[in-house]
Amino acid sequence: xxxxRAAGRYAAGRDVAVVAPWYPNPVQEWAGAFVQAMVEATAPxxxxxxxYHTEAWWLRxxxxxxxxxxxxxxxxxxxxxxxxAVAGARLVRVPVPAVPGRTFAEQAREHASWLREALGxxxxxxxxxxxxxxxxxxxxxxxxxxxxxxxxxTEHASYLxxxxxxxxxRDMYEQVLHRCTGFFAVTxxxxxxxxxxxxxxxxxxxxxxxxxxxxxxxxRPVTGLRRWLYVGTLVERKxxxxxxxxxxxxxxxxxxxxxxxxxxxxxxxxxxERAAGLGVGRAVSFLGAxxxxxxxxxxxxxxxxxxxxxxxxxxxxIVEAVAAxxxxxxxxxxxxxxxxxxxxxxxxxxxxxxxDAASIAAGYRRxxxxxxDGLDLAKAREVLDGRFGYRxxxxxxxxxxxxxxxxxxxxxxxxxxxxxxxxxxx
Amino acid sequence: xxxxxxALGASRRPAVIRESARVVAExxxxxxLIRGASAWTxxxxxxxxxxxxxxxLERRYRPxxxxxxxxxxxxxxxxxxxxxxxxxxxxxxxxxxRRRVANRVDDRLARRYRRDRAAVRRxxxxxxxxxxxxxxxxxxxxxxxxxxxxxxDVIAGAGARPAYSIASAAGRPPAGRxxx
Numbered sequence: 001x002x003x004x005r006a007a008g009r010y011a012a013g014r015d016v017a018v019v020a021p022w023y024p025n026p027v028q029e030w031a032g033a034f035v036q037a038m039v040e041a042t043a044p045x046x047x048x049x050x051x052y053h054t055e056a057w058w059l060r061x062x063x064x065x066x067x068x069x070x071x072x073x074x075x076x077x078x079x080x081x082x083x084x085a086v087a088g089a090r091l092v093r094v095p096v097p098a099v100p101g102r103t104f105a106e107q108a109r110e111h112a113s114w115l116r117e118a119l120g121x122x123x124x125x126x127x128x129x130x131x132x133x134x135x136x137x138x139x140x141x142x143x144x145x146x147x148x149x150x151x152x153x154t155e156h157a158s159y160l161x162x163x164x165x166x167x168x169x170r171d172m173y174e175q176v177l178h179r180c181t182g183f184f185a186v187t188x189x190x191x192x193x194x195x196x197x198x199x200x201x202x203x204x205x206x207x208x209x210x211x212x213x214x215x216x217x218x219x220r221p222v223t224g225l226r227r228w229l230y231v232g233t234l235v236e237r238k239x240x241x242x243x244x245x246x247x248x249x250x251x252x253x254x255x256x257x258x259x260x261x262x263x264x265x266x267x268x269x270x271x272x273e274r275a276a277g278l279g280v281g282r283a284v285s286f287l288g289a290x291x292x293x294x295x296x297x298x299x300x301x302x303x304x305x306x307x308x309x310x311x312x313x314x315x316x317x318i319v320e321a322v323a324a325x326x327x328x329x330x331x332x333x334x335x336x337x338x339x340x341x342x343x344x345x346x347x348x349x350x351x352x353x354x355x356d357a358a359s360i361a362a363g364y365r366r367x368x369x370x371x372x373d374g375l376d377l378a379k380a381r382e383v384l385d386g387r388f389g390y391r392x393x394x395x396x397x398x399x400x401x402x403x404x405x406x407x408x409x410x411x412x413x414x415x416x417x418x419x420x421x422x423x424x425x426x
Numbered sequence: 427x428x429x430x431x432x433a434l435g436a437s438r439r440p441a442v443i444r445e446s447a448r449v450v451a452e453x454x455x456x457x458x459l460i461r462g463a464s465a466w467t468x469x470x471x472x473x474x475x476x477x478x479x480x481x482x483l484e485r486r487y488r489p490x491x492x493x494x495x496x497x498x499x500x501x502x503x504x505x506x507x508x509x510x511x512x513x514x515x516x517x518x519x520x521x522x523x524r525r526r527v528a529n530r531v532d533d534r535l536a537r538r539y540r541r542d543r544a545a546v547r548r549x550x551x552x553x554x555x556x557x558x559x560x561x562x563x564x565x566x567x568x569x570x571x572x573x574x575x576x577x578x579d580v581i582a583g584a585g586a587r588p589a590y591s592i593a594s595a596a597g598r599p600p601a602g603r604x605x606x
Contacts, residue, residue, distance in 0.1 A: 026441035057568035058437065068568050071575035078578065079565060079588040081597030092600045095590055097568050122602030
């Protein structure tokens with residue numbers, strides 16, 4: 001295929017499309033930050049990258065929804081344009097009129113249908129499609145990819161059990177696994193869960209972590225563990241209530257401690273009341289949800305990241321904290337003990353998941369007592385860069401995406417003969 | 427660029443606030459078409475961004491002929507007949523005329539010229555687009571899709587373009603849409 005022809009219909013050899021239901025946007029600047037990071041990491045080395053962000057726009061069910069869909073269909077041809085994104089990529093935001101209460105499979109069909117509408121019924125031109133999350137990303141990509149495209153799916157979802165609990169969504173998930181060229185989970189925890197649910201397709205699921213930027217370390221090293229930071233959603237699963245209680249307990253011993261909580265969620269109001277009730281209202285700052293850049297800045301300006309989640313598939317903020325030169329106090333909640341394997345003591349302190357604040361406070365005291373000599377943040381950073389840095393993660397993806405770089409680059413005329421399964425990828 | 431955000435559902439307020447602030451920061455003119463101010467009390471629009479209430483805009487609408495014959499010409503006549511120090515008397519007469527005559531006649535005529543609500547909406551929006559020299563009309567929430575779709579020809583006629591965000595103002599249609 002020549003570039004001229006590619007511009008008309010199909011894309012050139014190393015053009016990549018990304019399909020995701022999340023991407024940082026003006027409503028939620030932090031949503032899908034990992035998709036953006038993946039694009040930023042993998043775009044270098046590709047000819048072009050186009051991100052298709054199918055974005056749910058929520059409506060009430062009924063006549064209003066039907067009318068909005070009809071109007072949207074008329075507007076798309078004139079209103080939809082792409083925009084610049086990170087690392088030279090282009091971003092196409094496709095609004096998806098959505099109503100609550102639908103299963104993940106039903107939502108995936110809507111996302112797929114609206115992307116098809118956005119593309120004027122044509123397939124995605126790129127020969128490599130990388131989708132994020134199994135159904136709204138994976139199914140949408142498979143339904144819109146050109147017949148000879150190589151479609152890869154990365155699963156990140158912490159709500160995977162909810163997806164698999166819905167019979168239609170589980171069936172669709174199995175189809176996605178079957179049809180895609182390669183399937184990646186960002187942690188072994190997720191991989192194992194999927195392998196357990198779909199044993200016949202377990203051989204197809206690989207683990208490739210999310211990429212983390214190690215480009216911006218803090219200007220001065222941490223000298224004391226007094227400014228605590230939490231970054232994440234404010235929901236029960238994240239253990240923020242226990243973290244708050246542990247902070248109050250530790251602050252009783254050291255009144256100089258402060259805690260910044262960056263995130264939003266259903267517990268926000270209750271946590272503020274609880275902080276006041278514990279007598280630490282003035283020492284706790286609720287910053288609300290912050291954009292990824294702001295989170296990185298906060299990490300460079302605090303002394304300790306505390307993450308007391310009950311369950312976490314990956315825990316990207318923990319890796320980001322180490323990348324920013326911040327020690328971490330973190331629970332063994334699934335993802336972190338794997339991401340920090342071998343450098344637990346160098347990066348900070350790990351604690352068991354327990355239903356009381358005392359274990360977090362005890363973990364803090366152990367960490368404080370061996371800080372700074374008992375830690376090796378530089379080593380932790382170096383090891384994690386080797387595991388999750390942009391270049392490492394991008395290289396792995398590129399090896400799957402472009403298995404025969406010489407042949408692809410030398411003779412694009414043979415490209416149309418590439419079999420749908422690409423002959424590789426798993 | 428001058429931008430009109432259509433946000434009748436107020437369901438994506440953070441996007442409207444961030445994008446309209448960006449327009450103003452880039453020395454453009456930003457206005458937001460809303461259904462009512464109450465939905466925005468918790469999330470006020472940035473300084474320099476105009477909120478336009480669509481129902482009020484439609485209520486205030488009068489065809490050009492009505493405005494001219496019922497209001498402007500009588501006012502002009504009073505100014506000519508009662509110049510200089512008599513201007514105050516002229517203003518009082520004009521106010522009385524509007525209250526007792528013009529508004530009552532207008533009320534009766536309004537039953538006819540407001541009967542076609544879609545036409546009224548088209549005219550007020552067209553006037554707003556032209557007055558503000560709007561180049562981009564952003565559909566800011568799903569509740570505004572129907573209104574913007576109904577106004578697509580008015581928007582195009584006023585030299586503007588619909589979009590889903592300001593970031594795509596200089597963008598290209600996605601592949602598949604580029605081949606006519």
